[in-house]
Amino acid sequence: MIRVAAAGDLHFGTDSAGSLREPLADLPSHADILLLAGDLTRRGEPAEARVLADELGGLEIPVVSVLGNHDYESDREEEITKILTEAGVTVLEGESTVVDVHGERLGVAGLKGFGGGFAGACASDFGEPEMKAFIRHTQDGARRLSAALEDLEGVDVRVALLHYSPIRETLQGEPLEIFPFLGSYLLAEAVDDPGADLVLHGHAHRGVEKGVTPGGVRVRNVAQHVIGRAYNIYELNCEPDC
Amino acid sequence: MADAEPDVYVMEHARAALAKDPRVAELELDVTVAADTVFVSGTVGSEERRQAVTEVLRELLPEREVVNQTSILSVGSTPDSERIE
Numbered sequence: 001m002i003r004v005a006a007a008g009d010l011h012f013g014t015d016s017a018g019s020l021r022e023p024l025a026d027l028p029s030h031a032d033i034l035l036l037a038g039d040l041t042r043r044g045e046p047a048e049a050r051v052l053a054d055e056l057g058g059l060e061i062p063v064v065s066v067l068g069n070h071d072y073e074s075d076r077e078e079e080i081t082k083i084l085t086e087a088g089v090t091v092l093e094g095e096s097t098v099v100d101v102h103g104e105r106l107g108v109a110g111l112k113g114f115g116g117g118f119a120g121a122c123a124s125d126f127g128e129p130e131m132k133a134f135i136r137h138t139q140d141g142a143r144r145l146s147a148a149l150e151d152l153e154g155v156d157v158r159v160a161l162l163h164y165s166p167i168r169e170t171l172q173g174e175p176l177e178i179f180p181f182l183g184s185y186l187l188a189e190a191v192d193d194p195g196a197d198l199v200l201h202g203h204a205h206r207g208v209e210k211g212v213t214p215g216g217v218r219v220r221n222v223a224q225h226v227i228g229r230a231y232n233i234y235e236l237n238c239e240p241d242c
Numbered sequence: 243m244a245d246a247e248p249d250v251y252v253m254e255h256a257r258a259a260l261a262k263d264p265r266v267a268e269l270e271l272d273v274t275v276a277a278d279t280v281f282v283s284g285t286v287g288s289e290e291r292r293q294a295v296t297e298v299l300r301e302l303l304p305e306r307e308v309v310n311q312t313s314i315l316s317v318g319s320t321p322d323s324e325r326i327e
Binding site: 003005011013015016022023026030042043070073197198205206218220224225227228229230231232233234235236237 | 264267270285287288290291315316317318319320321322323324325326327
């Protein structure tokens with residue numbers, strides 16, 4: 001069994017030092033890996049990322065993350081990625097990584113994702129250049145997510161790590177009018193085709209934790225506002241023998 | 243031209259300021275306007291940010307009373323565990 005700790009929407013500021021110290025102290029006894037579902041910072045400032053990097057530095061288990069929309073606010077996402085990478089965090093954007101957990105192989109495909117909406121009420125690749133750019137960003141990400149999951153063929157457990165939601169179910173509680181800005185069905189389609197054991201996302205603070213893609217993959221919204229904890233643990237079986 | 247800005251515009255300008263001002267940077271705060279009062283609710287990450295909500299709105303809308311009903315996000319240290327079958 002592989003134990004995955006997950007959280008999203010930490011929204012670290014320069015005033016956040018120490019806020020994860022206590023929960024992280026026990027983490028290695030609860031989990032084999034920590035996955036972070038984006039919005040690591042408040043405004044995407046390198047100084048905010050440094051505070052989080054200090055908090056995560058020295059953690060005895062691997063940390064894998066994607067960025068969220070807040071991490072792009074200051075147009076310094078590359079610096080954010082560099083700071084976290086130097087602290088030992090694997091930051092994914094349309095890529096995958098494989099982590100050895102007690103001899104079993106856990107694959108994580110990561111992508112920020114984007115909006116567009118859900119089946120029956122979604123944006124189309126049509127009209128003004130700005131509208132096309134919006135939906136094409138999501139389409140491009142979905143293609144890269146699908147390819148990243150395909151690259152993980154043969155691992156024991158596959159997890160898709162996102163910031164935006166792949167399904168509307170975990171958005172329940174958010175205003176219906178903003179669903180197109182909270183996720184896209186294209187992300188679910190990108191997961192369902194190659195398949196995965198679990199999808200994690202954040203972004204929807206007023207949503208709910210649990211849902212499932214149309215293809216039957218479990219989805220968990222791990223925004224801290226939703227789970228009410230520093231992180232939750234998901235135990236994944238890697239059949240037949242771990 | 244109307245004498246007073248419609249409340250719906252005031253509400254959205256307030257939401258935009260709370261999202262964009264570096265002291266707050268919160269996109270999911272609820273703002274409502276009633277008469278001369280602006281109500282704001284939702285969760286923020288710290289007491290400093292909660293106080294900043296009031297500051298930002300008072301600077302933007304000095305003629306209105308600000309009622310800050312935000313709370314500070316509290317997360318527990320003990321995780322929930324779930325087995326994914």
